[in-house]
Amino acid sequence: MRVVLAPDSFKGTISAARAAEALAEGWSSEDPDADIVPRPMADGGEGTVAAFAAAHPGAVRMPVVVDGPAGSPVDTSWLLLPPSAEQQGGTAVIDLASTSGIELLDGLRPWDADSTGFGQAIAAALGHGVSRLVLGIGSSASTDGGTGMLRALGARFLTASGTETVPGARGLRDVERLDLSGLLPAPETSVLTDVTNPLTGPRGAAEVFGPQKGMHDAGDRAQADAALGRLATLLGLDPETPGAGAAGGVGGALIVWGARLLPGAQEVARLVGLAEAISGADVVVTGEGSYDGQSGDGKVPSFVAGLAEDAGASPMLVAGRIAPDADPSLFRIAMSLTELAGSAEASLADPARWLRDAGARLAVEARRTGR
Template sequence: MRVVVAPDSFKGSLTAIEASATIAREWRRVRPGDEVAVAPMADGGEGTIDAFELAHPDAVRHPIEVTGPDDRPVLTSWLELPAAAGGDGPTAVIEFASTSGITLLDELRPLTAHSAGFGQAIAAALTAGCRTLLLGIGGSGSTDGGQGALAALGARFLGADGRSVGLGNAALGAIERIDISALVRLPEGVEAIVLSDVRSPLLGDDGAVSVFGPQKGITAGLRSRAEQNLAHFARRLGEVLPTDPLQPGAGAAGGTGFGLSAWGAAIRPGSAVIADALGLVRRIGAAELVITGEGRWDAQSLEGKVVGYVLELAASSGVPAALLAGDIQGPTMPFARAASLSGLAGSADAALREPQRWLAAAAAQLATTWR
C-alpha cells in the first residue's frame, strides 16, 4: 500500500517535519510492507521555510538579525532557492513567523507589536538580487496592517507635527501623511507573492481585528479602537498606494496582506504554492491513502489551511484521507478516518505535555485498523 503523510505543524508542539516523521515511523512499524512518503506541509505560517528547504536540497539559508515585534533583536534567516534552468535569478522564501511572529513575544502586545523585522528580511533578499519573493505571512502577533514592514522598506508614517508616529496598531490612528519617496519598490521583473493561510478582508466582521485580534490580545474593550486605527491606516495608505482592503487575504497577518498588496505583491493560497514545490499532486495521485494533520481541526481548517487543501487534492484524485489532530472541534465527515490526540490522552493538557507520544499512538491506531 502506498501512503502519503502530509501534515501541517501542530502549532506550539510539533513542527510539520517532526509530525511527518512520527506518523511515518509508526506506520512503518505496524505495516512494514507499505510504501510511505513524507511531505511536511505549510501554508505560509510556521514551517514554510522548512518545507521549501526539504523540497530543494540545494537551497541556502542566509542568517540575518532583525528587529522583532517588540523591538528586541531577533536572529533568524531567509532561504534562497537557486534559479531554475532558464530562470532570471534566485527565489527568496521569507517567513513572518520567524521574523515578526507571535512566538517571538514574551507577552502579547495587541497595540504595539509590529512587522518591521519582516520588512527588513524582504529588503535583505532584494539587496541579494532575488527575482522572486515568496512571503509566508502566517503566525503573526501584530495588527499593524503591514505598516512596520513598509517602514522597514523606506516608507515614512508622519503625524500632524511632521514626525514619525512610531510602529504598531496604536500608531496607525495618528498618521496624517505617508511619505513614500524613499520606499524601496519592486524592481522591474521582480515578483512578490504573499503566501496566505486565510481569506479574510482587512476590515469588518470577517476582518483582521474581529477574527484574529483576540488571539493577539485584542480584547473586547480594545476591539473598536484597533479597528478604527486599521481603517484610518487603510484610508491614508490608499491615498499614496491604492489597493483594495476588501480583497481576500488582505486581513492576513494582522493586515500585512493589505500592506504588501499595496506595495505590489500578489496574494496567493500558501498551501497551493508549497504543495506545488513538493510535487504533492503527483504523489497523492499515486497513493492509496493520504494522512494529514494539524494542532486543531475546526471550521477555519477548510479556509485556506493545509489540511483543507490536502483534503481537496485527495478528493480530486479519488484517494481517501485520514486526519490526525491535536484537538477536533466539529464534524470530520470529509475524512475517511479521524483521531484526536486529546481524545487518546484523555485531555488537551495531557496531549500537549507529550504530543509526540500521542501522535505516535494515533498513527499506530490508524495503521492497525485501516483496511
C-alpha cells in the same frame, strides 16, 4: 502500500516536518515495507519555510537577525531556493511567523507589536540578489497595517508635522503623510495566506483578528479600524480588497507593493509537488493542531483531503484535537491526539509520542481494510 504524509504544523507544539517524521516512525513500526513519502505542508503560517526546505533538498537557510514584534533582536533565517532557468537569482521563501509572529512574544502587545522584522528579512533577501519572493504571512503579532514591513523596505510614515510615527498600531493612529520615494521595488512576489478578510469593517483586520492579539476592547478595535482606513486612503488601496486584512494589514501593504496574494495551502502544495506525490498513493495522512469548524475553509487538512479523493487515495486525519463543531467526514479515519493521550495536557506535553502512536494505529487499520 504507498503512504503520503502531509500534515501542517501543530501550532506551537511540533513542526510539520517533525510531525510527518513521527507519523512515519509509527507507521513503519507496523508496516515496515510501506513506501512512505513525507510532504510536510503549510498554508502560509508557521512552518512555511520548513515545508519548502523539506521539499527542496538543495535549499539553503540564510541566517538573519531582525527586530522581532516587540523590538528585541530575533535570530531567524530565510530560505534560498537554488536558481533556475526561470529565476536566475533564485527564490527567497520567508515567513512572517519566524520574524514578526505572535509566538515570538512573551506577552501580547496589541498597540506596539509591529511587522518590521518581516520587512528586514525581505530586505536581506533582496540584498542577496533573489529575483523572486514567496512570503507566508500567517501568525502575525500585530495590527500595524504593514507599516513596519514597508518602513524596513524604505517607506516613511509621518505625522502632520513631518516626524516619524512610532511602530505598531499606536503609531498607525498618527500617520498623516507618506514618503514612498525610497521604497525598494518589488520583484515577482507571491504571498501565501488562507485569509480573505478585507482591511476594515466588521470582517476586517482589527475587528476579527484584534482580539487574538490582545485587542479585547471594542473601542480600541474601532480606533485601530479607523487608522487602517486612513492608511488605505493614503496608500490608494481599496480596503475591501480580499486578503488586505491578512496579518493585521500586511496583506494590503504587500498588494500596494505589487505582490500577488494566493491561497496558501494550494500554492504550497503546488510548489512542493504534493499532487505528484499523491498520484498513485493508497493513503494520504494530513493533520493540524486543532481541527475545528473553520478547517474546511481552505486549511491544509481539507485541501489535502480533496487532492487525496481526486487521486483515489484514502484520506486520513490526525489532529491535536477535534473540536465539537468540526466535520471530519472528509476523512476515512480521524484521530485526536487528545483522545489517544487521555487529555489535552498529555498530548501537548509530548506530541511526537502520540503522533507515533497514531501512525501505528493508522497502519494497522489500513492493513486490516486494504487501505
